[in-house]
Amino acid sequence: MVTFLQQVLNGLTLGCIYALVALGYTLVYGILELINFAHGDLVMIGALVSLTLVRTLQGWGTPLPVALAGGLAGAMGVCVLLGIALERLAYRPLRHAPKLAPLITAIGMSMVLEQSSALLWGRGYHSFPDLGLTHSLTLGGVLISPLQGVIVLGSLGLLGGLLWLIQRSALGRAMRATAQNPVAAQLLGIDTERIITLVFVIGAALAAVAGLMVGAYYQVAHYTMGFMLGLKAFTAAVLGGIGNLSGAVLGGILLGLLEALGAGYLGDWTGNLFGSNYKDVFSFATLILVLLFHPSGLLGRHAPEKV
Amino acid sequence: MIVPLPRFKPLWMFLGILLLPWVIEGLLGRGWVRILDFALLSVLLAVGLNIVVGYAGLLDLGFIAFFGVGAYAYALLASPQFGLHWPLWAILPTGVLVAAGFGVALGWPTLGLRGDYLAIVTMGFGEIIRVFLNNLTAPVNITNGPQGITMIDALHLGNWSFARPHRVLGIPLPALVGTYYLFLLFVLLALFLSRRLEYSRIGRAWMAIREDEIAAASMGLDTRRLKLLAYALGAVFGGVAGGLFAGFQGFVSPESFTLQESVMILCMVVLGGMGNLRGVVAGALLLAFLPEVLRPLGGWQQHWFHRVLIDPSTLRLLLFGITLVVLMRWRPEGLLPSRARAREWHTS
Numbered sequence: 001m002v003t004f005l006q007q008v009l010n011g012l013t014l015g016c017i018y019a020l021v022a023l024g025y026t027l028v029y030g031i032l033e034l035i036n037f038a039h040g041d042l043v044m045i046g047a048l049v050s051l052t053l054v055r056t057l058q059g060w061g062t063p064l065p066v067a068l069a070g071g072l073a074g075a076m077g078v079c080v081l082l083g084i085a086l087e088r089l090a091y092r093p094l095r096h097a098p099k100l101a102p103l104i105t106a107i108g109m110s111m112v113l114e115q116s117s118a119l120l121w122g123r124g125y126h127s128f129p130d131l132g133l134t135h136s137l138t139l140g141g142v143l144i145s146p147l148q149g150v151i152v153l154g155s156l157g158l159l160g161g162l163l164w165l166i167q168r169s170a171l172g173r174a175m176r177a178t179a180q181n182p183v184a185a186q187l188l189g190i191d192t193e194r195i196i197t198l199v200f201v202i203g204a205a206l207a208a209v210a211g212l213m214v215g216a217y218y219q220v221a222h223y224t225m226g227f228m229l230g231l232k233a234f235t236a237a238v239l240g241g242i243g244n245l246s247g248a249v250l251g252g253i254l255l256g257l258l259e260a261l262g263a264g265y266l267g268d269w270t271g272n273l274f275g276s277n278y279k280d281v282f283s284f285a286t287l288i289l290v291l292l293f294h295p296s297g298l299l300g301r302h303a304p305e306k307v
Numbered sequence: 308m309i310v311p312l313p314r315f316k317p318l319w320m321f322l323g324i325l326l327l328p329w330v331i332e333g334l335l336g337r338g339w340v341r342i343l344d345f346a347l348l349s350v351l352l353a354v355g356l357n358i359v360v361g362y363a364g365l366l367d368l369g370f371i372a373f374f375g376v377g378a379y380a381y382a383l384l385a386s387p388q389f390g391l392h393w394p395l396w397a398i399l400p401t402g403v404l405v406a407a408g409f410g411v412a413l414g415w416p417t418l419g420l421r422g423d424y425l426a427i428v429t430m431g432f433g434e435i436i437r438v439f440l441n442n443l444t445a446p447v448n449i450t451n452g453p454q455g456i457t458m459i460d461a462l463h464l465g466n467w468s469f470a471r472p473h474r475v476l477g478i479p480l481p482a483l484v485g486t487y488y489l490f491l492l493f494v495l496l497a498l499f500l501s502r503r504l505e506y507s508r509i510g511r512a513w514m515a516i517r518e519d520e521i522a523a524a525s526m527g528l529d530t531r532r533l534k535l536l537a538y539a540l541g542a543v544f545g546g547v548a549g550g551l552f553a554g555f556q557g558f559v560s561p562e563s564f565t566l567q568e569s570v571m572i573l574c575m576v577v578l579g580g581m582g583n584l585r586g587v588v589a590g591a592l593l594l595a596f597l598p599e600v601l602r603p604l605g606g607w608q609q610h611w612f613h614r615v616l617i618d619p620s621t622l623r624l625l626l627f628g629i630t631l632v633v634l635m636r637w638r639p640e641g642l643l644p645s646r647a648r649a650r651e652w653h654t655s
Contacts, residue, residue, distance in 0.1 A: 035423050037430075093636055098652065101635045103366050103426055104577060108631030111570055115625040119617060227566065231431050238424075277442050284431045291424060292416035 002141035007264040008257060013148045013217065015256020016155035020210040021233035022240070022248040023162065024203030030179045030243035031199055032095075037106040038086055040230015041113035042079050042204050046211020047128075047221040048121050050075035055129050064132060068212075075208040082113070083204025087197055110227075117223040128219045151213050158209065159249050162202070166245055175199065179243065228280060232259075235287040241300020250298060255283055328487045339599075340483040344555065346595035347490035348548050353575040353591035354497045354584065355544025360573065361582035361648070362510060363537035364517030365418075366426040368569055369433025373542040375564035376409055377402040377549025379440065379450065382559045385460035388451065392460055399550050406546025407539045414538040419531050425538075433569055440561040455560025462489065462554035469554075486555060493551065497544060498584055504540070505584075513537055518651055567624055574627045577634055580641025582648040589643055598623055 021043055028036045050071035057067035090109050094102045136143040166172035177185040178195045186192050214229065215221045236255045240247025263276035290297065331339050352374060359367045380402035384393040393401075409432075417428045443449040450456070461470030469489055473480045504510050512533050515523040524530045553559050571594060579590025601619040608615045634641065640649040 033423075035427055037427075090632055090636075097635070097639065098364075099423070100360070100364055100366055100581075101639055101652075103423060104573070105632050105635045107366075107368060107426075107570060107573070108628045108635070111567075111624060111628030112632065115621050115628060118621045119625070123618075123621075228434065231427070231434065234427055235431075278438060280438050281435055284435045287428065287431060288413075288416055291420060291428065295420050295424075 011257035011260030015253035019249045019252025022236040026237040026248040038109040040226035042207035043211040044226030046075040046208035047215035050212040079204040079208035083200040087200040241297030247299035349595040350591040351548040359541035362513040369429035371568040372433040372436040373545030374549040377546030378553040381550040381553035382456040406542045410539040410542030580644040583645035586643030
């Protein structure tokens with residue numbers, strides 16, 4: 001039972017991070033119907049930038065909370081700028097091109113971001129500075145690190161804020177209108193290009209936060225880390241119903257739980273033949289199963305392809 | 308639309324292709340013949356991916372996985388790993404069946420859905436295959452994990468080994484040149500099949516799906532089956548290339564089958580011109596030689612700056628990414644486009 005609760009907690013932490021990244025995919029997909037393959041790489045860049053900044057600031061003797069805040073702000077700034085550049089340079093010129101074009105551009109941009117990071121940060125692994133948040137408390141036998149608490153509460157707060165923004169504010173109404181029908185939204189006086197830029201800005205900012213969290217959680221950052229993370233977050237978005245924000249959150253948390261429990265238990269049941277070294281397979285199998293049996297996802301509506 | 312079949316190539320071009328490895332060996336040395344052999348495998352892969360991306364208009368980001376499946380099929384059936392030493396003519400069809408089986412198993416759930424799901428599923432598949440190749444060591448050691456499989460039998464037909472030099476009609480035939488002719492045979496076969504497919508009912512159906520899937524379905528085309536066929540055929544080409552690769556290199560490990568390789572093959576197809584065989588072959592040859600062109604960069608940097616600032620292999624991958632982005636923006640039809648394809652890109 002204690003193991004179970006422990007895995008649930010670990011899964012929840014992981015799931016919150018997936019949810020933050022999944023929101024970036026689902027926001028862009030909801031409006032442009034484009035899989036932004038480069039989104040996972042923004043998370044990687046968020047992790048590497050914040051790592052570098054936190055280390056530098058700590059080296060100057062800055063107290064940890066200030067260094068963390070500086071790292072987060074810097075990572076968000078870089079990611080947001082990259083997100084805007086990505087949309088302007090790569091996706092906007094192809095808005096009306098055949099669908100294959102932006103997909104190919106997206107994978108190209110992903111490659112560009114990844115290899116540029118390899119040039120800047122090298123091909124090695126970078127260990128994340130110790131945040132001093134790993135001294136765990138025990139709660140009924142379950143180990144909870146303050147870092148996990150920060151990740152879960154922080155991401156839930158962000159998710160709540162974002163849901164409020166989208167569902168309640170005027171800006172959110174404009175975003176939803178653009179997602180439903182860009183031409184009609186434009187006729188009603190919504191600057192859809194601005195909304196699309198805004199979507200990339202929000203997605204990139206969330207990616208930066210997720211990057212800092214995932215770096216601090218695993219205590220390591222690497223120029224290829226965005227790929228698997230992106231794939232899983234996309235799976236989470238599909239699982240919840242792509243284009244649906246609450247769905248992305250639900251999908252992310254479910255996927256995190258599934259992975260933690262799967263990696264934790266499957267190894268025991270199969271005598272360690274099929275254990276945590278296969279954990280990346282779970283999310284992929286989930287993706288295939290969802291697409292096979294319920295492609296619109298848990299909360300998504302079935303949307304027929306329009307002519 | 309009536310597309311005229313291309314006329315026969317002049318004889319001198321054929322002679323040029325036959326004499327190419329001798330010329331290269333004479334001018335640049337034997338190492339370059341080996342690079343040429345690998346380049347032919349790239350051509351085979353690019354021609355296979357062209358069926359999926361160029362003809363049917365589906366984006367496959369895990370194409371290298373089929374290459375990996377073919378390579379491991381050869382490695383397992385012709386190495387001391389299981390003590391099996393099957394002949395080439397038995398291994399290649401087996402590898403092809405396995406690769407096509409994977410292709411169908413993966414395409415079936417996704418091809419009925421929107422096209423972009425296929426892209427992400429294939430991307431995941433490429434990665435998952437590597438997870439399995441790295442971990443299938445227990446309870447039975449199948450893939451030998453990250454170390455890979457070594458001592459793979461050399462390519463041979465009967466008693467004729469392609470890893471040894473021969474003497475034909477008194478002329479010495481180096482092993483690498485013999486391999487060149489073997490690979491050339493497969494490339495020509497692939498080009499022939501591909502061309503026949505392109506101008507067949509199936510090829511026209513693919514073109515219709517690529518231009519407008521809903522319209523194609525309304526005309527009574529079974530789009531799902533046709534897309535699955537394109538996908539499986541692409542996998543077949545990848546599987547054959549993989550088998551030849553394993554036999555040629557004598558060694559396979561999971562590290563040869565990464566996403567970067569998939570993107571490289573995609574880049575070959577896109578650069579040359581999706582849907583146009585001549586362009587695809589040119590793109591494949593161009594990019595296959597790129598690492599060799601970039602290789603001296605490391606040495607020059609060492610010489611001038613006393614350290615390597617830009618790693619040539621990073622630069623190569625960076626160039627692939629930039630190429631894809633720039634081409635899609637300014638010349639989506641590629642360097643040598645097919646006429647039909649160029650028109651499609653510029654009318655929508």
